[in-house]
Amino acid sequence: MNYLMPFISLLNEMSPYLLLGFLIAGVLKVYVPKKLYINKLAKPTLTSAIWSAVAGVPLPLCSCGVIPTGMALHKEGASKGATVSFLISTPQTGVDSIAATYSLLGLPFAIIRPIIAFVTGILGGFITNKLDKNEKKPMVENEETTETQIKNKLLRVLHYGFVEMIQDIGKWLIIGIIGAGLIALFVPDSLFSTYLSNPILNMFIVLLISVPMYTCSTGSIPLAAVLMMKGLSPGAALVMLMAGPATSIASISVVGKILGKKTLAIYLANIIIGAMTFGLLIDFVLPASWFSMEMMNHEALHGNHHSDLSLFKTTTSIILIALIINAFFQKHKHSSILKKKAGMSTIYHINGMTCNHCKITVEKNLSKIPGITSVQVDIEKSIAYVEGKTTDSEIQKTVETLGYEYKGKSNE
Secondary structure, eight states: OTTHHHHHHHHHHHHHHHHHHHHHHHHHHHHSOTHHHHGGGSSSSHHHHHHHHHHHTTSOOOTTTHHHHHHHHHHTTOOHHHHHHHHHHHHHOOHHHHHHHHHHHOHHHHHHHHHHHHHHHHHHHHHHHHHOOOOOOOOOOOOOOOHHHHHTHHHHHHHIIIIIHHHHHHHHHHHHHHHHHHHHHHSOTTHHHHHOOOHHHHHHHHHHHHTTSOOOTTTHHHHHHHHHHTTOOHHHHHHHHHHHHHOOHHHHHHHHHHTOHHHHHHHHHHHHHHHHHHHHHHHHTSOGGGGSGGGSOHHHHHTOOTTTOOHHHHHHHHHHHHHHHHHHHHHHHHHHHHHHTGGGSEEEEEETOOSHHHHHHHHHHHHTSTTEEEEEEETTTTEEEEEEOOOHHHHHHHHHHTTOEEEEEOOO
């Protein structure tokens, strides 16, 4: 019970905001056409970096999902600077994580996270554009506007927000909440105040751990909140919330391969310097009361459940759990259907596909290869079922252009 109550309290506090965030994510996905902003990203200017950050900050894409999106933007005509701005600003935050941040860490953290994502994205894009002035012409794909799609827009909003989004981050969200509960139970309250009391040391340790690891912008929130309870400085917590979601081994590898080592250096330096700068700003310049323990949701973090076990919050938690179960059931069902088709398809092993956006991107681009009649991807197994006639080299070229790793044919 000592563990269960903090877990339930965290879940109850975050659930209403997460459900709202998932809904807004679906609206953004369906009702904001790509052609509205792609033309503004083509020239290597400060303006293109700004527009890229504006487009990226509210999008609920993690560091894995942002890779194919960013590479697609670059392929369609976005400058390197606009692409880097998008890659930096997008995974740090999103409508879902902003709402969840407010629920646990308070309003100041919820405001400063998107501001930092916006500023660091623009700076990274601007510096990259200064070093690469080769302009590209945008190649905007026609938006699909069939009558069927228009009629089903609301359904697509709900499916993207409450199925696809949950399939992408549901696992990491639950891991984050479970991890926060374990930290609250087993980590001594005096750990950071006694052994790691220096805020700058806190930041360096968090930075070393966060940069190579994959963390979700939403799932990292309860971890940061509980570590602050244990004495982690607010600035170090911000470093975790910035550097963790913005970078991973996968994103580092793809940026270096597709955009070049110079761009990779700018990308990493911008994230690291930005995280440390804003972390120091929070710890030593901004009013401490803005990021104090009083601003955090103590009832959720301590498991004091007298008020947060309200009917509304409990109901939203039940709905969220039901949606997570349904999302993973749908994913398993899809994998089973694909397995039955294995005998009729050529199977290719592709590393780096980690979310539904990856799945859709690979299916869409492989389907464009002449001779291919059908493509279906199983991201759980990292394989693509391809029907039709084509060459392995064409498959490899397309996969690697998207930033994924082609591993050849697979026998499953």
